[in-house]
Amino acid sequence: GAVVSQHPSRVICKSGTSVKIECRSLDFQATTMFWYRQFPKQSLMLMATSNEGSKATYEQGVEKDKFLINHASLTLSTLTVTSAHPEDSSFYICSAGTTNEQFFGPGTRLTVL
Amino acid sequence: AQSVTQLGSHVSVSEGALVLLRCNYSSSVPPYLFWYVQYPNQGLQLLLKYTSAATLVKGINGFEAEFKKSETSFHLTKPSAHMSDAAEYFCAVSEGTGFQKLVFGTGTRLLVSP
Numbered sequence: 001g002a003v004v005s006q007h008p009s010r011v012i013c014k015s016g017t018s019v020k021i022e023c024r025s026l027d028f029q030a031t032t033m034f035w036y037r038q039f040p041k042q043s044l045m046l047m048a049t050s051n052e053g054s055k056a057t058y059e060q061g062v063e064k065d066k067f068l069i070n071h072a073s074l075t076l077s078t079l080t081v082t083s084a085h086p087e088d089s090s091f092y093i094c095s096a097g098t099t100n101e102q103f104f105g106p107g108t109r110l111t112v113l
Numbered sequence: 114a115q116s117v118t119q120l121g122s123h124v125s126v127s128e129g130a131l132v133l134l135r136c137n138y139s140s141s142v143p144p145y146l147f148w149y150v151q152y153p154n155q156g157l158q159l160l161l162k163y164t165s166a167a168t169l170v171k172g173i174n175g176f177e178a179e180f181k182k183s184e185t186s187f188h189l190t191k192p193s194a195h196m197s198d199a200a201e202y203f204c205a206v207s208e209g210t211g212f213q214k215l216v217f218g219t220g221t222r223l224l225v226s227p
Contacts, residue, residue, distance in 0.1 A: 004156075034214060043203060043217045044157070093156050100164070102215065104149075104156040 002028045004096045006105035013084055014113055021079045021108045023094030029074035030096035035067075038091040038107075050077045084112045115140045115206045119218035127226050132191040134221045136178075136204035139185065146187045147205040147215065148178055157203065163187060174198070199225045 003026040013019050023033055031052045036044040048069050049057040056069035066088075068080040077096075081088055089112045095102040120135040138144055145164050149157040161172025168180040178189045187204060201222050205215040 006156075043219045046214055046216075049214055091154075095157075097213075101159065101162070104158070106156040107154065109154065 002026075002096070002098065002101075002103045004094065004103045004105040006092075006094055006108050008108060009106060010109045010111075012111045012113065015085050016083055018080055018082045019084055019110060021081075021092055021094075021110075023077045023079070023096070023105055025075045025096040025103070028096070028098060030077075030098070031074060032097045033071060033077040034095045034097065034102065035069060035077075035079050036093045036095070038093060040091075044093060047079075081110065084110070086112045088112050115144065115216045117204050117206050117216055117218035119202075119204050119221050121221055122219065123222045123224060125224040125226065126194045128196055129193050132176075132189070132194045132198065132223065134189040134202050134204075134223065136187045136189065136218060137185050138187060138204075138206045140206055145207045145213075146178075146180060147207070148172065148176070148187075148189050149203045149205060149217075151201045151203065151220075153200075160189070160202075194223075194225050196225050196227065199223055 005024045007022045033050040035047045037047050038044045047062045050069045050071040052071045058064045071077040091107050093107045095104045116139045118137045147162045148160040151157050160176050161170045163170050163180045171177045176191045201220050203220045204218040207213040207215050
């Protein structure tokens with residue numbers, strides 16, 4: 001199947017700093033990518049839908065100014081957690097969609113101290 | 114709005130025993146249904162999907178699931194559990210193809226004992 005990568009796989013930062021997470025589709029072009037958040041022992045919650053060349057669509061309750069999404073090309077979407085706080089610590093997973101399936105990245109573990 | 118309910122946050126089986134993970138869905142339109150597996154600190158891997166074709170869907174690693182519209186269910190089964198099956202399993206629903214956003218259940222952790 002198609003491969004989606006995320007970088008970094010793990011990041012630890014201080015409270016108040018910003019962190020950028022990259023999501024890349026390695027062997028296919030994805031006009032749409034999705035960003036999910038997963039708290040420990042919980043399910044994935046969709047944060048936003050990222051569309052190449054246009055603004056992301058955020059789910060209800062997700063602060064768009066805090067979680068900045070950029071989908072600059074057909075193979076790259078980035079999620080920037082701005083002014084991160086300990087409550088933002090979580091597992092962030094992206095997926096890239098084709099016509100029939102979503103392919104998930106391996107996830108990024110964010111820890112905010 | 115669509116939703117998925119997974120009954121049982123934990124399921125324990127012995128190696129070689131039948132695996133049954135339950136999933137019920139709610140959807141106002143014909144649903145597309147998925148089962149994903151997640152190993153610790155990893156992303157999700159698709160096990161199988163139902164996309165309005167055959168109601169009995171076979172997936173990877175010996176898993177299969179049956180779509181039952183009358184019961185709004187899509188339970189995941191495997192005849193004989195392996196130790197390597199121990200993981201978190203998520204059922205998900207979308208309104209269209211896998212291209213659309215997914216709504217996930219809360220997950221079921223499968224524990225396999227020797």
